[in-house]
Amino acid sequence: MDVNDAELxxxxxxxxxxVASPDATFKKEGSVAGSGDPEAGDIVTYSFTIENTGNVTLTGxxxxxxxxxxxxxxxxEWPGAEGELAPGKSTTASAEYVLTQADVDAGEVVNVSTLSAVPTRGTLDDIEAQHSLSLASGAALTLxxxxxxxxDSGDGLANTDERIRYTFTLTNVGNVTLTNVTLQMPRCRGCLR
Known part of the structure; x- marks a missing residue:
């Protein structure tokens, strides 16, 4: 048999x-609805963006x-099955928060969120995203x-020794709590306090 004719x-x-390299990015933004200075009761909308930047699918x-x-x-909407992101895919989410007076008085809302996911292979630590939303202070008071x-004399005129009662109405028309509010009348001689 010739070697050239043989089938090899x-x-x-x-x-x-x-190698599994699970990874993701987690971004967060926040904004207050409406115009003008923020007030207690206003809605803050938080927006989240999640992207699978690794090489394995993330679930859960x-x-x-x-x-x-x-x-x-x-x-x-999820680009695939609910709760899953294939490599290179992303999704968004949102949540709402109602501002409290304590938030407005503090001048900011600090919010921390945690993203968790289970990779199909390997491990992925939870990822935190923090957002600080500054709230404008609009202190204002009307008097x-x-x-x-x-x-007392009944003549319809203000005479010596007749009393005048002054009434003051102070209204907080701003968005922050006012403390230590005082009223002074330096030009009122003989006023009883």
Missing amino acids: SASDSAEITL IAIAEHLVGVGSVLFA VKSAVLYD
């Missing part, structure tokens, strides 16, 4: 291990909110002064 065959196998994706009072996190004459 050979086989071999090799196992290649692909969830966002935990640490600020008491934040509503349920609502996810937009309305009125007077009533006690016309």
